[in-house]
Amino acid sequence: MICVSIFIKSPLLAAVKFNPDFLNRMAGGDIDISRFNGEYRILPGKYFPDVYVNGRLIGRSNINVTEKAGHSRICINQEIITLSGIKTSVISPEIMERLTEPSQCMTLKEVLPDGSVVMNLSAMRIDLSIPQAHLNQLARGYVPPSMWTYGVNGLFASYNTSYFEQHNGNNVSRSFYGDLRSGLNLGPWLLRHAGTLHWNQTAGRRYNRFSTNVQRDIVLLNSRLLMGDSSTSGEIFDSFSFRGVQLATAELMLPDSLRGYAPVVRGIAKTNAKITIKQRGNVIYETTVPPGEFSIHDLYPSGYGGDLDVTVTEADGTRSSFSVPFSSVTQLLRPGMKNYSLVAGQLRNLNLKDQPLVVQATYKQGISNLLTAYTGLTSTGNWSSGVIGSALGTPVGAFSFDISGTEFKYKEESRHGVSTKASYSKLLTSTNSNISLAAYRFSSPGYLDIYNAVYLQDLIENNPGGNNLLRRLNRPKNRISLTLSQPLSENMGQVYLSGFRENYWNKGYTNTQFQIGYNNHYGFLSYGLSINKTFSQVDSETQYLLNFSLPLGTGRQSANINSYTTLEKKGSTSQLGVSGQAGERNQMGYNASASKNKNKNYSGSLNGNYISSGTTMNAGYSGGKGYYGLSGGLSGSIVGISDGLILSPYSNLSTMAVVSAQHAAGATIEGYSGVSLDKNGMALVPYLNPYRINQIAISPKGLPWNVELQNTSQQVAPHQGAIVRIDYPTQRGRMVLIRAELPDGNALPFGAAVRKANGEHVGVVAQGGQIYVRLKEDDASLSVRWGSKSEMGCNFTIELESPSLSTPKTFTRLHRICLPLASDALTHGAVKPALMAHLKTPGQPKG
Numbered sequence: 001m002i003c004v005s006i007f008i009k010s011p012l013l014a015a016v017k018f019n020p021d022f023l024n025r026m027a028g029g030d031i032d033i034s035r036f037n038g039e040y041r042i043l044p045g046k047y048f049p050d051v052y053v054n055g056r057l058i059g060r061s062n063i064n065v066t067e068k069a070g071h072s073r074i075c076i077n078q079e080i081i082t083l084s085g086i087k088t089s090v091i092s093p094e095i096m097e098r099l100t101e102p103s104q105c106m107t108l109k110e111v112l113p114d115g116s117v118v119m120n121l122s123a124m125r126i127d128l129s130i131p132q133a134h135l136n137q138l139a140r141g142y143v144p145p146s147m148w149t150y151g152v153n154g155l156f157a158s159y160n161t162s163y164f165e166q167h168n169g170n171n172v173s174r175s176f177y178g179d180l181r182s183g184l185n186l187g188p189w190l191l192r193h194a195g196t197l198h199w200n201q202t203a204g205r206r207y208n209r210f211s212t213n214v215q216r217d218i219v220l221l222n223s224r225l226l227m228g229d230s231s232t233s234g235e236i237f238d239s240f241s242f243r244g245v246q247l248a249t250a251e252l253m254l255p256d257s258l259r260g261y262a263p264v265v266r267g268i269a270k271t272n273a274k275i276t277i278k279q280r281g282n283v284i285y286e287t288t289v290p291p292g293e294f295s296i297h298d299l300y301p302s303g304y305g306g307d308l309d310v311t312v313t314e315a316d317g318t319r320s321s322f323s324v325p326f327s328s329v330t331q332l333l334r335p336g337m338k339n340y341s342l343v344a345g346q347l348r349n350l351n352l353k354d355q356p357l358v359v360q361a362t363y364k365q366g367i368s369n370l371l372t373a374y375t376g377l378t379s380t381g382n383w384s385s386g387v388i389g390s391a392l393g394t395p396v397g398a399f400s401f402d403i404s405g406t407e408f409k410y411k412e413e414s415r416h417g418v419s420t421k422a423s424y425s426k427l428l429t430s431t432n433s434n435i436s437l438a439a440y441r442f443s444s445p446g447y448l449d450i451y452n453a454v455y456l457q458d459l460i461e462n463n464p465g466g467n468n469l470l471r472r473l474n475r476p477k478n479r480i481s482l483t484l485s486q487p488l489s490e491n492m493g494q495v496y497l498s499g500f501r502e503n504y505w506n507k508g509y510t511n512t513q514f515q516i517g518y519n520n521h522y523g524f525l526s527y528g529l530s531i532n533k534t535f536s537q538v539d540s541e542t543q544y545l546l547n548f549s550l551p552l553g554t555g556r557q558s559a560n561i562n563s564y565t566t567l568e569k570k571g572s573t574s575q576l577g578v579s580g581q582a583g584e585r586n587q588m589g590y591n592a593s594a595s596k597n598k599n600k601n602y603s604g605s606l607n608g609n610y611i612s613s614g615t616t617m618n619a620g621y622s623g624g625k626g627y628y629g630l631s632g633g634l635s636g637s638i639v640g641i642s643d644g645l646i647l648s649p650y651s652n653l654s655t656m657a658v659v660s661a662q663h664a665a666g667a668t669i670e671g672y673s674g675v676s677l678d679k680n681g682m683a684l685v686p687y688l689n690p691y692r693i694n695q696i697a698i699s700p701k702g703l704p705w706n707v708e709l710q711n712t713s714q715q716v717a718p719h720q721g722a723i724v725r726i727d728y729p730t731q732r733g734r735m736v737l738i739r740a741e742l743p744d745g746n747a748l749p750f751g752a753a754v755r756k757a758n759g760e761h762v763g764v765v766a767q768g769g770q771i772y773v774r775l776k777e778d779d780a781s782l783s784v785r786w787g788s789k790s791e792m793g794c795n796f797t798i799e800l801e802s803p804s805l806s807t808p809k810t811f812t813r814l815h816r817i818c819l820p821l822a823s824d825a826l827t828h829g830a831v832k833p834a835l836m837a838h839l840k841t842p843g844q845p846k847g
Contacts, residue, residue: 042072042119049124050715051083053135057693057715059083059144063119063126066105074117074126075105083144084128085136086112141255143693143717145219150188151722152658154641157182158651162633169626175200181652183721190215190721192228217250217719224250224720232343235330236362236376236387236402238449244345244358251339252720253691257299263324263369263393264335265296265308271315278309324369331374331391331400333366340364347380350451352458356380358450369393374402382410383453389421397426397435408448410457413469417447435484443476445505475505493520511535525550543568557581562593571598585673587611601625611674614647639684639723648684649674655718657685657696661709661728666702676702681730690720698728705810706803707732708774733776734800737811740769740784740818742794748818752786778802784818794818 047063061083064075078099081088088096095111098104108115108128116129160179165172178197183190194210213228226246232239233248265277269289275296277285285299299308308324333339343360362376372391378384389402401422408415423439448456452473459469481500488494499514517530525548532543544567552559559580566573577593591607603624610617615636622629637648639658646658659669662681669675669685677683677698688694697713710729718724740748747769754763754771757780762773765784773782775798783795796816 042074042121044072047119047121047124049119049126051080052125052127053084053130054132055127058085058142059147061146064105065119073105073107074119076108076111076117080128081111083146084130086130087134087136090134141257141692143255143691145253147693147717148219148691148719149716149722149724150719151185151724152641153186154639154658154723155182155184156637156639156653156656156723158637158653160633160635160651162631164629164631166629167627173201185721185723188216188719192721215721217253218247219253221247222250222253223247229348232360233341236364236374236389237360237378237385237404238451240358240450241348242343242345242358243348243355244343246341246343246345248341248343249339250720256692258334258337263299263308265299265310265324267294267310267312267322269294269312269314273315274313276311276313278311284308331364331372331389332393332398333364333372335366335368337366338364347450347454350454352454353462354458356382356454356457378450380450380454382457383408383448383450385450397424399424406446406448406453408453408456410460413456413460415446415448415456417444419443419447435482438480438482438484440478440480441476442478443505445475448473448475471506473506477503477505479503491520493518541568552578557586573597585611585668587674611649613674613676613678614649616649616651637684637686641723641725643682644680646678646682646684648686650684650686653686655688655690655720655722657688657694657716657718657724657726659683659685659696659698659726659728661698662730663707663732664698664703664709664728664730666704667709668699668702670697670699688716688718688722688724690718690722693717696726706734731774733774734778734803735811736773736775736798736800736814738771738773738798738814738816740765740771740796740816742818743820748784748794749786752784755783755785757781757783775800783821790821793821795821 042065044065044067047065048060049063050057051059051061061079062077063080064077066073066075076099081091081099091111095106098106099111108117112130112134114131114134117126118129119126158181162177163175164177165174176197176199180196181192181194183192185191191212191214193212196208196210197205198208199205211229213226213230215224215226217223218225224247226248227244229241229243230246231241232246265275267275269275273289275285275287275289275294276283277296277299285296287296310322310324312320314320341360341362343358345358346355347358348355358378358380360376360378362374364372364374366372370393374390375386375388377386383406385404385406387402387404389400391400392398399422401420403418403420405418406416419441421439421441423437424435425437426435452475455473456469459472463469479500479502481498483498485494485496495516495518497514497516499512501510501512503510512535513533515530515532517528519526519528521527527548528546530545532545534541546565546567548561548563550561552561557580559578562575562577562579564575573595575593575595577591579591580589582588582590587610589609592605594602594604596602601624603622605620605622607620608618615634618631618633618635620631635649635651637651637653639646639648639653639656641658643660659677660682661667661677664677664681665679667677669683672685675683675685685696693715694717695713695715698709700709700712703709708731710731712728714726714728716724716726742748748765748771750765750767752765753761754765754773755761762775762782763771765771765786771782771784778800780798781795782798783793785793787793796818798814798816800812
């Protein structure tokens, strides 16, 4: 038994003192435990730990540790003050000036008497405790740019391929499709390429280049620079593809709590109060505020909204409540937030002889909870368009309205027009009716969008003297669309409706399409019914779809039965299928189905996929009366860095991490099915969240028996598109559990240090003289010391058999006699006869 008394010697670090009266006194005197006593000390030097403020990770910084009068001093510098968000107004000007001097080492107590700091070297972490009143308010989810990393240089290629072969009587057709997404990372610069390969036995091979561009972040502007091929967002103007330069706000750089739209909640607290915010009956935010006016601006966005119910609970228990309207449309921004985009280049992907130049500028500004304003300009030289608009968040819903004007002049042709657009969104909490989007647009006869303008110019250029060229273009006149959903009473399911209606200036008909549906479940049975209606120029069509789904059990890998029935005026089609997953990591999937079409012909299909460590494979077969088809494909990625190549079964990568743990082949990455370390101890972790803290953890399950991870979890915040390298140190060697005794039969002193002959520390003596070590070699000489005197130490040797197929994949257990350092105990008869007999027993390892 050990008695430990803890007291505070200094305001920075706790002191520990062990009571030696509870330790065995042996080996010629008291055990020297002074090295365990006193204030916890950190070796002087420079460190680069994670920095936490009040339990929240806020970044990583260089930390200098010095020593003064036997005490460790954790130096606080200007970088830490800025990173932690401490208000400079609470620090005296003299101390602020001293913080800028490299020769000065000031502790947090000297800078901020109410603060405290603790450093944990094993986790490489420093924890600052600072009163909330001394901190600037940071948005939830904020990760400082100082923590963002561009990762390592490397290249990658993601692929998704499929092969299809169809046999129909004597006719055979074969085709292949391959999608390629590749890139090269050089520091902050990212080269990206996307393209597809098509092949069939009739037309041959064709490769389509979708885009090739170079990108990089401009952190100071919260923006991203792109040079090459891309497309505009389409938020204010219609989207178009271009080849040129774009500089635009990168909203992903903002914390989650500042992205999208959510209103600012303002109020007044009379005391130290708790603020609770609910939406649709669910608590989405809760915090405490001091007396006075408060402002909460970091609510997470929640789709199209739902009014916020705010409750202020004062210190004496009294409550007050109020509501804040919350409905959203895509144009709304939070108060004070802005968004811009600048584009200059050449239009792409148009079936034109000449691709015209284009420039575009857009800007949005959040003015208040009620109002967001936006504007923009687009021009191709002979055509230009300007827009001005606003979005409103009101108690009766969110509205947006804008008006755009266009002017086209080319040779003798001149056109002017305007187009107005309005949209509305609202969640009616009283009935839970969600009108996700209702939009209306009207364009005058002379209005030309960018595509009509460039095609009209091309028609004029290539059809001199042509008449009624405008009739060849599809010029929109009116369009109205609607999407809504309505939950019914409890256990009664949900009804949804979506549709649109549009017409054109140069066409005498109207297109109308809508869908109405109902979904519900009964026990484990899920079912749904939908009706699709389409009105075209010459005909109308109605289609009814009925579907069922039922799991065959409650286990993790229980199969599902699915049924689909389609009814239309041409007849009906029915399908019944079963699907599920299998394998220890759900790495196998299957789907089998049988169907009957409107001609009462039967057909069947069978599909399967398998996720290996390096690729995803799929194959399928389908057949019916007079035909059958075969299909197969591969998908995945390959990444190359300076250490070699890594394969992954995941495709369409953007931001990723390469995990490296030497000799740890077979270990898996937690949270990623099918991701395990290859024979080189490396694995690719896909789909990291850029500019956010990503926790990457290795599961020891699957590790080789002779390898131990020194650390199993790390965190990283990558830039978008980065390839981040994460190294996990490992220790490789035989696991040996030794029960060591002194020559007189007594156990070695508890807490004594164990070292190799070269002085390397390998462990300590546990209770009962037990020693656990991991040895890289089969032979070793270990020494044990528990004091400064020569008689307070001993040593012994270990000779292990070379590992073979029969070597146990677990601890090797040994019993050893630890011989004094000053004399040969065996020669002087200090070893008890019983222990001598044990050493001479056949089959016992010799020590």
